[in-house]
Each structure stands twice: as structure tokens, then as C-alpha cells.
Amino acid sequence: MRTVQPCIIIGSYAWDQDRVPRDEFQIRIGALNQLMDENGWKAVLVYGDAAEHSALAWFSGFTTRLRWGMALIPREGEPRLLISMSSRDVPAMKLMTWIPDVHSGWNWESAFDPWLAKLNGEGALGSVGFELMRPPLFASLQKSLGNRFSLQAADEAVAGVRTLRPRELSQIRAASRLVQTAGAAFVEPWRLGKGIETAALAAERTARMMAAQDVRTLVSFDGGRTLAPFRGAFEPQADRQAGMVGYIAVKHMGYWADMFVTGTRRASEVERQVQASLRTLLELAKPGAAAAELYAKAIGALAPYTLHPVLSGSVGRRIGLSLNEGGEIRSDSRHTLRPGEVYSLAVGGCDPQTGGALTSAMVAITATGSELLHLSPASKLQ
Amino acid sequence: MGAQALRLSETVRYLETEGLDALVAVNYGHNSFLESHAVFVLSGVRPIGESAVVVDRAGSSTLIVTPAWDAVRAAKLSQTSKTVGTEDLAAMLAAVLKEHRLDGRAIVSVGLSTLAQGLAKRTEAALGGNSRANELFIRQLARIRSPEELAASEKATAIAEQGYAHMLCCVRPGMHEYELAAELYCEMKRLGAEDNFLLLSASQHNLAVRAAGGRVLDIGDIILSEITPCYQGQFAQICRTTVIGKPTPLMQEKYAILQTAMRAGQTAAVPGASVRDVTAAMDDCFRAAGYGDYCRPPYMRVRGHGLGITSDLPGDLTAESDTRLEAGMVFVMHPNQYIPETGYLMCGEPVVITPTGAKALSARVAELDSVAA
Numbered sequence: 001m002r003t004v005q006p007c008i009i010i011g012s013y014a015w016d017q018d019r020v021p022r023d024e025f026q027i028r029i030g031a032l033n034q035l036m037d038e039n040g041w042k043a044v045l046v047y048g049d050a051a052e053h054s055a056l057a058w059f060s061g062f063t064t065r066l067r068w069g070m071a072l073i074p075r076e077g078e079p080r081l082l083i084s085m086s087s088r089d090v091p092a093m094k095l096m097t098w099i100p101d102v103h104s105g106w107n108w109e110s111a112f113d114p115w116l117a118k119l120n121g122e123g124a125l126g127s128v129g130f131e132l133m134r135p136p137l138f139a140s141l142q143k144s145l146g147n148r149f150s151l152q153a154a155d156e157a158v159a160g161v162r163t164l165r166p167r168e169l170s171q172i173r174a175a176s177r178l179v180q181t182a183g184a185a186f187v188e189p190w191r192l193g194k195g196i197e198t199a200a201l202a203a204e205r206t207a208r209m210m211a212a213q214d215v216r217t218l219v220s221f222d223g224g225r226t227l228a229p230f231r232g233a234f235e236p237q238a239d240r241q242a243g244m245v246g247y248i249a250v251k252h253m254g255y256w257a258d259m260f261v262t263g264t265r266r267a268s269e270v271e272r273q274v275q276a277s278l279r280t281l282l283e284l285a286k287p288g289a290a291a292a293e294l295y296a297k298a299i300g301a302l303a304p305y306t307l308h309p310v311l312s313g314s315v316g317r318r319i320g321l322s323l324n325e326g327g328e329i330r331s332d333s334r335h336t337l338r339p340g341e342v343y344s345l346a347v348g349g350c351d352p353q354t355g356g357a358l359t360s361a362m363v364a365i366t367a368t369g370s371e372l373l374h375l376s377p378a379s380k381l382q
Numbered sequence: 383m384g385a386q387a388l389r390l391s392e393t394v395r396y397l398e399t400e401g402l403d404a405l406v407a408v409n410y411g412h413n414s415f416l417e418s419h420a421v422f423v424l425s426g427v428r429p430i431g432e433s434a435v436v437v438d439r440a441g442s443s444t445l446i447v448t449p450a451w452d453a454v455r456a457a458k459l460s461q462t463s464k465t466v467g468t469e470d471l472a473a474m475l476a477a478v479l480k481e482h483r484l485d486g487r488a489i490v491s492v493g494l495s496t497l498a499q500g501l502a503k504r505t506e507a508a509l510g511g512n513s514r515a516n517e518l519f520i521r522q523l524a525r526i527r528s529p530e531e532l533a534a535s536e537k538a539t540a541i542a543e544q545g546y547a548h549m550l551c552c553v554r555p556g557m558h559e560y561e562l563a564a565e566l567y568c569e570m571k572r573l574g575a576e577d578n579f580l581l582l583s584a585s586q587h588n589l590a591v592r593a594a595g596g597r598v599l600d601i602g603d604i605i606l607s608e609i610t611p612c613y614q615g616q617f618a619q620i621c622r623t624t625v626i627g628k629p630t631p632l633m634q635e636k637y638a639i640l641q642t643a644m645r646a647g648q649t650a651a652v653p654g655a656s657v658r659d660v661t662a663a664m665d666d667c668f669r670a671a672g673y674g675d676y677c678r679p680p681y682m683r684v685r686g687h688g689l690g691i692t693s694d695l696p697g698d699l700t701a702e703s704d705t706r707l708e709a710g711m712v713f714v715m716h717p718n719q720y721i722p723e724t725g726y727l728m729c730g731e732p733v734v735i736t737p738t739g740a741k742a743l744s745a746r747v748a749e750l751d752s753v754a755a
Binding site: 002003004005006007008009010011012013014049050051065086087088089090091092095130131132133134135136138201204205208209211226227228229230232234309310312 | 411412413414415428430431448449450451452454455469494495496497498499500501502558559560561563564567568571572574575576577578579580581583589590592593594595596610612613617679680681682683690
């Protein structure tokens, strides 16, 4: 789900050496070294901004709170992390990464050029996430590279070596537990007659008090027909018989988990079909399942309703260090589900008369099937 | 006429004066509290994703939002003639330009340099590759807050102060920093803050303020908070220092230097004054107290800065800035400073420039606060 990007990520996060020790990063860098050897890259530059920093976090542990960060990882020599914050902020940023050499990227020439000068010879550097980089920063980078080094997009190759590590799955399970607790807190105020924004805020507060790094919510002010970001009006419930529809995503220790929250007071046909569609998805989400076929089956089970517009034509995608790690399950998808992937699955429908319903689940694809991490709460409010 | 409608009219006049056919303003889907959000300035909408506004010389305007489903909400809020939703901003921009009959015409762009370069390239292609950029236009256009924007800044300031008062009631030794930040953040959201640049951290000797972490608060801690709620598109920031337990006379003595610097800055910040001079007025107070060598990073960052999301002018308050202050400009002034004897201390208020200097928007200016241990 697209949500409003906050101006800064304010929640708690530090490199937890107990959960992700240095040897874990050595394994990941080892995979990157192999790629560098295969492609003749002298180094790989991994860029991320506050909105999308999945690859950067995977290799460095660093999650960008503000602006951008870039890990400079050489085949020979020491890595360096550049952050778009002042030198005043460097000590705090060092708490988020195993890379000891952290510099403010604001003084580009003094932060990047000396590191580059240590690379031997000339040749190609791999780049990851550079589509996200602002043009002025890219211009500075190109100036520094000059004619000595060229850039080669390494996004696809790097994505190929990023298999989900067991330690990551453990962290995703922790995020899943957190979003389940927050989801329950979402429903309760509504059940007691409070407004939808009060309910969403209760859920967010619950997550933040449990050390969530980031929390995103969307709510429906119109019975599930559309979703909206924070309005701040905190209106009371207009119809005490109405159901509720909301969405919450929680980031914890770097990893996202999300869910739709639907509370019903009256049984509705659209709700039944949405649940049936999700059950179909869960039954079929196994290694080797074709994403396009999953989509078709889910849409078939949803009939006579069509997919809710807020899902933008997708009934799932991979989730992890990003809310959207790719692998969208759409009508035109060409991939199959693979062991070790974690998917957020979501279906919804809308009836012009009675309103909309949305539900979701998170699953980890295993060697033989799937592990259900969580389901949207089945919330009968009366 | 509201601020957005007025600025759309001023944009049309600018196009006429410059002999341009249209202006295309874009935003990358982030709401930076230090930057101008050109799409918000012209439309009154903060779209969820990447967005654009097209204004043509005839006065017709179109807001383009992503994702497509956000168009329903955006259309209700937007001051533009039309609102459309899409999953592909660049492709829709090309279609809208065609609809406005602007293919190959003289177009000025705002905000392209803030886009991710992948999207920037596609957007440039949609503009036909021959637009010219004027990154300053919206920042200049919105540099003086309209009456309703100033009222929103005042409301944002009140939310910050009420949030801080709530924080003082909540804080106790044994809490995690993130729990205190959660209390503060959620209280301000309850009061209407749609976003918040909130840093909160504590130490017995702070090097700087940072985002809240897992540290457990203790007696004698100095809690630093940079509290920056956004209300109706106006960020306001207060900077506060709070001691758990009784502040020592040394802390009080050093904090008074920051307060003196704040007052000196406010006095110097009259219309026409340069940012350089205002900064010097504050730095002089630290120099007089023997801390001249500390008036540079990493011991401080800047002495204040503009506040988004309408216009970030006058920009950073630094000794290098020649920007001139104008009556009605709103920004935060904060002589936050690392002092070797006490660690980093914070003192700052949102201010509006008046003929007699910078007037704080806050009802109660920063003191060295304390809470019972």
C-alpha cells in the first residue's frame, strides 16, 4: 500500500548485534564480493533514501531516517557509509550500522573522493538504487568518477543474491507480532463507539510504545469505499451500526509487517466474498505457484465483485525491509512464488450500496507450502 | 481568495510576464520540513505519492496525483481546475500537457531536481526535453505566509507547546526514550499534527539531539527535544531542554547563554537584516562567553532555518547566508549549542519577522525545565 511518507523516521532503531551479528553481514558482503568478481566491479555503491532503502539496509544495517544514505563497498579495502546529515549527527548515525567509517555526505569531495582514490586502477563500479538518487547528487558523483570509473546498474544482480536469511525471517516474525497487537488496538476504540481516527491513533500509539521504528495508517471515512491518510478531525462515528476499514503498517528492527483491519457490525455479501478470496490465496500460496494464476483465482473467488481500487490491481507483493519488495501478484505477473519469500497478501471489494471490505495476511513461503504469519483480525463488533 | 488561489493567479501573471505558456510543478511524494512542496503551494493538497500541477497561461490548472485512488480525496481539497489520478506520473503528465495544448510550448518547471532521477528523466521527456527550470519560483512566491498560513503556523506552535507540556507530565526515570517519544508524538497527532519532525533523546552529557532510541531515562539526564508538528502544511518548531531532577547551577549558567543568544537573534532579525548578521548576533553571545571555537559543526549545525512545506526561505541561518529578511517570514531560530561543561543544550522558537524584530510564536519561550526525579 502506498502511504504518506513522514518527514523523518522518528522511531527507535539501532544495530542490534544480538539479532544481526557482524558475521551475518560478512555473509552478505561475501555474496556481493562474488558478484563483483563475476562482473569485474571494483566496488558496489548502494544508495537508499528515507522511503526506500532495502538494499542499503541489507548490506549495511543502516536505515535512512532522512534524505539519503549510500554504502561504498569495495572488493578490496574498507567500506564507507555516507549519510545526508551534518557531522554533528554522525555519532548517532553510527549506532545504526556495522560499518565503522561513517561520513557526512554534505561535503562530497572530502567524503567520497578520498575513498575512491584508494581503489586500484580503473574500471566499472556497480550501482544499486541509483534510480532514486536526485539529479544534483548524481552529477556530483559522476564528476568524482570522471573518466576513471564507469557505473553499471547492479540492481537486478544484487537482488538475485538477496535471499531471505533465517535471521531475517525471525525479525519479520517479530514485526508480524507487533502489527497483530496494533491491529487489535485499532479495532477496540471503534467497537466502543470512537471515531476511526481515534482508532487508528490508538493502534499507532500501541506500536510506538512497543518500539516501532515507523508506523503508517490509512482509514476509511466512507464505509470502506476509499482510504485516506490522516485528516486530524477525529470526528465521532456517524453511524453506530457501520463497520470500519483501516490499514496499518509497522516497521520494527528494520522490517515491515502490515494488515488491513475490517470491523463489521452487519454481515455483508462483499465481506463474505473478500474472505473467500483471501482463503483461496492462502490455499494456493506455495512454492512454484504462478503469481498471475494466483491473481486470477483470487479475483474469481471475489466475484461478483471486482478488486478494490485501493489495491491498484495487485493482491500481494513481497514485504521485508521495504513495504514493497517487488513480486506484485497481478494479472500480468510472470514470476512464481519461491521458498524463502515473505508475501503480504490483500484482497478487497466494494459494493456501491453497502460499502467496502478489505482483508490481508502475511505468509512465508516454505519448501513445501507456506507459514501463516498473521491474518487480519476477524472482527465481529457485536 | 485563499492562498492557493492567489498563488495560482500570481503564477499566471508570472507566465504572462515571462512569455511562458505553462508552469509544471512536481513533488516526489516526500514532505520535507526543510523544503518547499510546490504541488501543495499551488493546489492545497499533499498527495500520497509523486504529484504534479500544470498551470497554463489561460489560468487553467490540473493536479495529477499518485496513486490513482488518491484522486477522490485530492479532488475535494484541490484548488486547481481539475484533478486526475494515475499510477504513472510521467505518462499522465504527457497526457495532461496535450489536453492543455502545451505540446512543444514554452514551459517552466519547478522541482525536477528534487525528483528521483529515474522519474526526473521520464518527466523531462514528457516535457519534451526543452523546459527550463526555475527552482526558486515557488519558494519566492510563498516566502511570506498568508494570513491563514500564519494562523496555521500559530496553531502548529500551540500543538508543539501542548505536546511538550504533556511530555513533562509523562516523563519519569525508568522509561525508554521511545516510550516518551510515543507519548509526545501521539499527543500532538491527537491535537491535529499531520506530520512531525520529532527528535528526542537523553544523556547525562549529550553530543547532539537524535531520534529516540532504547535508552532508559535516568536521574540527572538532560532530555533534548526538537518538536516540529505540521498543521495544515505549516511546520513549527520548538527546541527544549529538560533535566530529570534539579538542574545544577552550572547548567543554569550555561543555558542562560543560549537564552541570551536567542534574544540577541530576535532583536537583530528586523526586515532588511541579513541572515549573516542575525547569525553573528547569536554567535557573538557564545564568543563573549568563551565558546567562539564551538560555533561550528559538530558542536552546532545552524542557528535556525526555514520551515516547509510552503517555503523554506530564508533558508539556513548561517554566517555564510546573504539572504535578507522580510516582514512576515516565518522560520525557527535556535541557538542550540554544545557546551563542553554541560553537553548539547537546546533553545529555540518559531518566529515571524515584524518591524521590531523576530516575534516568537510560542506563548512560553524556552527555559531550562526540570521534572521531579
